[in-house]
Amino acid sequence: MTIFTSPKIACFGEVLIRLSAPAGERLLSSPALSTHVGGAELNVASALAAYGLPARMISVLPDNALGHEARREVAGRGLDVQHLTHASGRLGLYFQEPGSDLRAGNIVYDRADSAFAKITPNAIDVDDILEGCNWLHISGVTLALGEDVANSAIKLAQAAARNDIDVSFDFNHRAKLWAAWGGEPAPFLKQMMETATVVMGNDFDLMKVLNEPKARATRSLHLADTALATFPRLRAIASAYRTVERNEKHRLRGELVTRDMRAQTEEIILENVVDRVGGGDAFAAGLIASFAKELAPEIILDHAFASMVLKHGWRGDATRSTWEEVATFDLAAGGDVKR
Template sequence: MARPLMTADLGKQGGTVVCFGEVLLRLGAPGREQLLQRPHLDVFVGGAEANVAVGLARLGHRVAMATVAADNALGHAALGELRRYGVSTDHAVLRPGRMGLYFLTTGAIHRPSDVLYDRAGSTFALAEPEAVDWDTALAGATLLHLSGINAALGENGAKAALRAVQAARAKGIAVSFDCNYRAKLWAEWGGDAPAIIGALLSHADVIFGGRRDFGLVLGRTFEGPDSPRAAADAAFAAFPQARWIASTTREQVTVDHHILSARLFTRDASHIADPVHVAPIVDRIGGGDAFAAGILHGLLTGRPERDVVRLGLAAAALKHGVPGDLALVSAGDMEGFLEGGAFDVRR
């Protein structure tokens, strides 16, 4: 049985999960059209940490979103969408400025999906590192979750992320960190991704990352059939605080047919979930965040680690059938998936 994250040394039992990151608007070409093939865009609220926040709230956890958002109609609407799914926005700081955006062109057949970021100069990216009052935001918290995307947005974002994990660690609160390496964002400001991500990883109890992430941070290459375990062992050696490392593997048969598998590593064990075919895909964006929500749900509730990894994979697979970024998956959905009854009509 996994030792739950909600133990005395890591936070208060039954406390709040605090997610820290930028809330975004996604503007997508409808269906499989090219961007602005018609003058129409579908709008969804998202952002890596916001997706995890909604996923955990849907699974019954008390969740708060710490962020800096635009004090305008777009920012208020985005925060309202999070509240609609049960996420507290009491620790969202409102500032004048613009929302971070990204544009999505969904792929088809042999044409892959493409993301165009428009996040430079957003309210979140420009906010001073001290914008969030962590003494207040982390009061009563069990877990802080964030990702490398915060740091990828610029120097202020990197300092804010490091300040957040240091505040959590000082209070004995567990930290969950998703590497979420985004080469396009790092390139825009020339940040030292290996050093900054490595500094954040040193505070994490739960790490979401794979051999490419650890290869980047540690300056090594991991190849061969045993490379996921070898990469995890190297990460455990480099980051003594880490207790769990989780990752997914995606085989792309076509744009619309993927095979997902998942791994959960501890220092002395490996847990691998059986692969799942996902086809046809409705929307793959946010699948990794749904996986993170499923893994954290399992750890927070003390499920056996062999079940934790299956819950994460179930959440990720189910998210591929939900339009938009948010992980709108329920505990019943996941349990039904694992029991093989996901295709039955519920009456």
């Protein structure tokens, strides 16, 4: 894998507005919903900018007041927005009804016919988009939006691979989005895996592209080994595992497998989760930043895991932590005040 000292990381995906009901309330029983600008790839790009790395957001916004306000928000996070374009359509939304104690939360997507969802491969100028970049990040959420969007993402990733640009791919499986258009994930996921150098996913994700029976899809790391043997460009597979005991109490663990090493974190327990949304994106951002900063392999997982853990203390889709907070995070110290 090629690692650069000053990378510009391109992130391709939809910019969304999240509307959340207050804790303990139904969506339509609340007189007010809180708003957050997010989306899987934007969450990663925002974290990377916060971690001191130049990042470019590639997306399409509606050409209306809401779309232009979203652009200002993205630019305000320190991101390169020269490839954040405007077109006819609407802004994608999703609604969150938070869980409480043992009551599970719920997500309702409202993304059909958004300006981004109308993108086609012919509209993707890969040379222009990737100019000056040496890393590309895409997630499975983008592939799940429809065939044209998926093929656009794959076209961009294939161009990156041809130009020896690192590609990170987070499976981020969203069954509701695939089902909305009857998409079959496996063929699209396999094409992305063929371009990727770093993948975020677990055995159940890898099973979709490796034609492995469910009986072998355990957490034994077997499928990570199989994936590394199957896809020559692939160099690392990272996994974040979550067990939810109740809405506010989660158990988290991380794993990293490369061609030379395997590493696992200790499981930790978070007793008072503020907001779990974007935790996986923070893990991805910590992983990408650690590779880009040329850190030792044994440190990469620790920083990615710290990035994810810290996100659970921030409300909103994207983490607000700094790289210093990630790099100096001491799990044993917990939330003690730094003096």
